Amino acid sequence: MLLPPVMDGDSSMIGGYVYKYLFFLTASAIPAAALAQSPSEQALAEIVDRQDADGAAATEVYASAAPPRDAAVITVTANGLGTDLRNTGQSVTVIDRTEIETIQGADPVRALNRVPGLSLSRSGGIGTVTSVNVRGANADQLLVLVDGVRVADQASPSGGFDFGNLLLGTAGKIDVLRGSNSTIWGSEAVGGVVDVSTRTERGLSGSIEYGARDTLFASAAAGAGNDDVFFGLTGSWYETDGFSAAASGTEADGSQQFALGTTAFVNLTPSLELFAHGNFAEGEVEIDGFPAPTYVLADTEDTQTTTRYWGDVGLAYYGNDLTLRAAYSRSDTERANRNGAGAETFASDGSSERVSLRGEYRLLGGLALAFGGDHEWTAFETSFDAAAETEISGAYAQLGWVMGRLAAHAGARVDDHEQFGTHVSFGGDVSYGFGSDWRLRASVGEGFKAPTLYQLLSFYGNTELEPEESTSYDLGIEKGQRGSGLHLALTGFRRDSDNLIGFGFTAERPSGVYLNTARARAQGVEAEASIDLLRGLRLAGIYSYVDAEDRTSGLDLARRPNHFGTIYADWQSAFGLGLGADLRIVGPSWDNGANTNRLAGYELFDLRASFGIGDNLELFGRVENVFDTDYQTVAGYGTAGRSVFGGIRAKM
Numbered sequence: 001m002l003l004p005p006v007m008d009g010d011s012s013m014i015g016g017y018v019y020k021y022l023f024f025l026t027a028s029a030i031p032a033a034a035l036a037q038s039p040s041e042q043a044l045a046e047i048v049d050r051q052d053a054d055g056a057a058a059t060e061v062y063a064s065a066a067p068p069r070d071a072a073v074i075t076v077t078a079n080g081l082g083t084d085l086r087n088t089g090q091s092v093t094v095i096d097r098t099e100i101e102t103i104q105g106a107d108p109v110r111a112l113n114r115v116p117g118l119s120l121s122r123s124g125g126i127g128t129v130t131s132v133n134v135r136g137a138n139a140d141q142l143l144v145l146v147d148g149v150r151v152a153d154q155a156s157p158s159g160g161f162d163f164g165n166l167l168l169g170t171a172g173k174i175d176v177l178r179g180s181n182s183t184i185w186g187s188e189a190v191g192g193v194v195d196v197s198t199r200t201e202r203g204l205s206g207s208i209e210y211g212a213r214d215t216l217f218a219s220a221a222a223g224a225g226n227d228d229v230f231f232g233l234t235g236s237w238y239e240t241d242g243f244s245a246a247a248s249g250t251e252a253d254g255s256q257q258f259a260l261g262t263t264a265f266v267n268l269t270p271s272l273e274l275f276a277h278g279n280f281a282e283g284e285v286e287i288d289g290f291p292a293p294t295y296v297l298a299d300t301e302d303t304q305t306t307t308r309y310w311g312d313v314g315l316a317y318y319g320n321d322l323t324l325r326a327a328y329s330r331s332d333t334e335r336a337n338r339n340g341a342g343a344e345t346f347a348s349d350g351s352s353e354r355v356s357l358r359g360e361y362r363l364l365g366g367l368a369l370a371f372g373g374d375h376e377w378t379a380f381e382t383s384f385d386a387a388a389e390t391e392i393s394g395a396y397a398q399l400g401w402v403m404g405r406l407a408a409h410a411g412a413r414v415d416d417h418e419q420f421g422t423h424v425s426f427g428g429d430v431s432y433g434f435g436s437d438w439r440l441r442a443s444v445g446e447g448f449k450a451p452t453l454y455q456l457l458s459f460y461g462n463t464e465l466e467p468e469e470s471t472s473y474d475l476g477i478e479k480g481q482r483g484s485g486l487h488l489a490l491t492g493f494r495r496d497s498d499n500l501i502g503f504g505f506t507a508e509r510p511s512g513v514y515l516n517t518a519r520a521r522a523q524g525v526e527a528e529a530s531i532d533l534l535r536g537l538r539l540a541g542i543y544s545y546v547d548a549e550d551r552t553s554g555l556d557l558a559r560r561p562n563h564f565g566t567i568y569a570d571w572q573s574a575f576g577l578g579l580g581a582d583l584r585i586v587g588p589s590w591d592n593g594a595n596t597n598r599l600a601g602y603e604l605f606d607l608r609a610s611f612g613i614g615d616n617l618e619l620f621g622r623v624e625n626v627f628d629t630d631y632q633t634v635a636g637y638g639t640a641g642r643s644v645f646g647g648i649r650a651k652m
Contacts, residue, residue, distance in 0.1 A: 073481060076148070077177035077193045085481065087407040089429030089441035091117075091178040091474055091491055091526070093482065097171075097199060102570060102580065104608055104622050105209070105645065106167045106217045106238045106257075108174075113566050113584050116491070116526035116542045117178045117192075121559045121633040122164065124245030125640060126238070127255030127285035130164035134178055135493055136522030136548025136560050137191025138500075141449055141468070145195040147263070147277040149310045152188065153333040155350030155380040158501075159188070159452035165283055165306050169207075169219025169236030170261045172199035178526075180447030180472040180495065183413045183427035186374070186394045190447035190470045190497065198261040198277060200232040209620075209647025212640075213252070215240035217647075228267040235260045246288040247638040249299040257283035271318050275327075278311035297636045301340030308333050321362040329354045348382040350453075366402035370411070371395075380453040388457040392417045392450060398427075405433035415448075419456055423448050423467055442475045455501055455514040462514045470497040476526075487530045487540075494523040496551075519551035522560075536574070541567040555595045559634065563587035563601075576612035581605070591635035602631035621646035 072084040075092050085092055093115045103110050107126050112118050122130045131139035140160030144151055152161045177193040185193055199221050206220035216239050223232030235258075242254040259281040266274045282305070289300040314327030332351040339345050356374035363369060373395035381387040398411025410428035417423070429443035451465040476491030500518035505511075524547055530540030543565035548557040556562075564587060570580040584604040591597040608622035621644070628642040 075175050075177075077175045077181070077195050086433070086439065087402050087431060088409070089407070089431040089443045090181070090445075091441075091443070091476065091493075093176045093178075095174040095176075097173060099483070100168055100171060100174075101207075101649070102578075102608075102610075103168075103582075104620055104647075105624075106169060106219075106236065108163050108166045108168055108171070110582075110606075111168060111174060112163075112176075113582070114540075114542065114568065115176045115178075116489075116528055117493075117524075117544050117546065118176070119544075119546070119559070119561055119564055119586070120163075122639075123634050123637045124253060124285075124287070125242045125255065125638075126164065126240065127242075127257060127283055128164050128245060128253075128287065128637075129162055131160070131559075132163055132194070133548075133560055134176075134191035135472075135495060135524065136520075136546045136557060137470075137495065137497075138557075141188065141190035141447070141470075141497075143185050143188040143193045145193065146279060146310060147198050147312065148195065148327070149277070149279075149312050149329045149331055150188075150352060150354065150376075151308070151310050151331050151333075152352075153335070153348075153350050154331075154352055154378045154453060155333065155335070155348035155382060157452065157454045157458075159350075159449075159454070162306075164285070165257070165281060165308060166196070167219075167236040167238055167257055167259045167281075169217065169238075170199055170234045170259045170279075171196050172201075173197040179443060179474055179493065180445040180470050181427060182415075182425040182447040183396055183398065183411045183445060184370075184372075186413065186415055186425075187392065187448060187450040187467070190449050190468065191495075198232075198263050198279065199234045200230070200263050201234075202230075203652060205649070205651035207647055207649035209645050211645030212643035213241045213243060215643075215645065223263075225265075230263070230265045232263040233261070242286070243640060244288065244299065244638050245286075246297045246299060247632060247636055248297070249288055249638070251299045251301075253286035253288060255283065255285040257281070273316040273318070274314075275316060276311070276313040279309070281308045282306070302345075303338050305336045305338075306333065307335075322359065323361075324357065324359045326357045327355070329356070344383075346383050348380065350378070350380040352376055352378045366407075368400045368402075370398040370400060370409075378453060380457075382454075382458070385454075385458045388453055390418045390453060390456070405439075407431045415450075417450055417467070419463065420451070420466055436479075438477065438479045440477055442473075444471070444473050446471050451501060451514070460503070460509075460512050460514055465501060465514060466499050466516050468497060468499050468501060468516075470495050472496075482528070482530065485532065487528065489526070489528040491526045492524070493526070494521070496521050517552070520548065520557060521551050522546060522548040522557075537569070537571040539567075539569045541565065550593065553593075555593060556590050558590055558593050559599070561587040561589040561599075561601065578610040578612075580608045582608075597635050599632060599635060602629055603627075604629055604631075616651050618649040619646075620649060 074082045075085055095111055109120050117135045119133045134142050140158035144161035152159050175195040181189045201221045202223045204222045208218040210216050219236040221234040237258055239256040240254055242252050245253045262278045264276045284305045287302050287304050289302050291300055310331035312327045312329035317324040330353045334349045337346040354376040358372035360368055360370045375393045377391050379389035394415040396413035398409055400409040408430040413425045415423045425446040427445035431439055431441040433439040447470040449468040456463055472495035474491050474493035478489040480487040497520040499516040501514055502517045504515050524545040527543045532538050548560040566584050568582040572578045587601040589599045591599050605626045606624045610620040612618045624643040631639055
């Protein structure tokens with residue numbers, strides 16, 4: 001999510017609590033229980049295996065020369081259903097539950113730091129506004145899904161997702177697609193797509209950890225079922241005394257979060273599945289503001305409470321040649337700001353409902369048609385804006401061809417918005433395998449982001465806004481797969497964006513109005529490397545160079561470092577001891593669009609350890625920011641110093 005541009009002088013004050021609200025919304029080893037492969041995932045994996053086998057049979061000359069391949073890693077971000085990572089030319093990273101537990105902790109930032117192209121900023125501690133930029137795109141240009149449900153806050157100014165409201169305890173897998181992909185996903189998929197899958201496990205597992213600043217984090221998961229029926233429940237609790245959100249402050253700002261997720265599948269017939277997901281999350285965070293008369297960031301006793309509900313219910317059909325998935329989903333985000341006396345100063349409620357159908361039909365051999373359509377109703381209401389709603393409909397078709405080592409996809413999408421009319425998006429990708437597990441991949445995709453209801457219909461709204469548009473390209477070469485053996489990847493990318501929505505002032509709207517005023521370009525390089533150095537020892541690293549600039553002014557986009565990366569290593573002994581380390585390196589950036597306020601670069605070093613006791617018990621601990629580095633990702637906001645945590649994980 002993005003702020004209206006920060007102005008100098010008195011003109012920057014939009015007005016009291018409204019401005020403050022806008023700011024905080026938009027500044028943004030033994031395994032546990034064995035993962036239960038859901039019927040959906042199992043069905044998709046079986047389909048992919050069959051397609052791979054048939055494709056190989058159709059091109060025996062290539063199959064005979066190809067080396068044995070590791071098990072398929074299935075991602076849903078490429079076409080909305082399920083695709084073997086090796087059969088897409090798009091840049092996708094998958095972080096599974098095992099890696100999440102290895103990293104430790106509740107903070108999603110620590111996991112996302114392992115994804116190339118992602119930079120992050122946060123206005124204080126865990127629970128405060130946390131923004132994710134993919135390849136230099138605005139934080140609100142990232143489509144975020146949980147179990148396939150769109151979870152952006154429809155009442156926020158820019159309609160983005162705040163990663164401060166996400167706990168890793170309930171996450172089973174994180175898929176990250178980098179690059180525009182509105183062909184499949186429609187609005188918001190300008191920078192990329194993040195899809196978080198709720199944790200599903202058979203049996204019972206749980207963990208609890210305690211550490212710096214009286215921080216307590218507990219999570220648990222339980223599930224029961226067989227090949228025909230499954231029900232799973234997972235929950236997380238996080239609380240901390242925290243530290244001052246304002247770097248200049250002395251009063252600690254704590255937070256509390258609770259999350260609950262459910263997953264259910266029932267096979268009505270061998271090929272027909274009924275599924276449902278239900279999620280609830282609530283968090284309260286103490287925030288610092290801009291008190292009168294100076295209006296400078298300082299200690300306050302204000303709080304913000306966020307309550308989110310989302311889920312879906314639907315039917316999935318898995319035939320030999322046809323796959324269908326129909327669903328109804330709903331997402332609702334409620335926020336309330338209160339002052340030190342407990343009086344409500346601002347409240348908002350944003351919701352969306354969606355009906356969708358996705359399918360894939362295998363025409364012949366390795367040729368398949370992916371298709372789908374959806375209709376979404378969105379609504380919002382705030383303390384200062386009357387309730388308003390709008391609708392958008394979309395449909396897409398994508399032709400895919402997998403033949404031996406060659407895979408290609410091309411498709412188009414049409415969206416019709418109640419406010420601004422029709423928009424068409426195109427996309428395609430190609431992947432070709434050669435040599436010893438090498439592959440070339442390339443993709444081109446168009447993205448768009450519809451103006452939010454707040455941007456269209458609030459007090460500052462403009463009904464004449466056009467959607468933001470982008471075209472992205474990338475070209476890469478890759479060996480192996482992430483997480484096993486030797487893995488190498490190098491990707492070059494570029495994205496041009498137009499009609500970006502900004503906040504400005506006109507003679508007719510002196511109090512401020514949203515306008516299509518900006519253009520942007522982001523280009524750069526992503527590199528990945530990992531290798532098993534010794535038995536049980538794996539070394540990995542990522543590096544990203546991102547040049548993101550405002551093409552209207554020629555200045556760098558705010559809070560987009562040019563250089564950033566992570567080096568990490570994990571060692572697992574034969575007697576249960578595990579050791580690991582992460583080094584995050586981030587170069588300098590500008591805090592504002594005028595490029596007058598510089599954020600210094602920094603390095604963060606984390607250490608972690610674990611020790612398995614038998615098959616069902618594990619002790620673990622870590623030290624974050626070992627060297628007590630003083631840094632900021634948003635000017636004026638504090639960050640955590642050296643922090644020590646320890647915990648225990650068990651399963652049964």
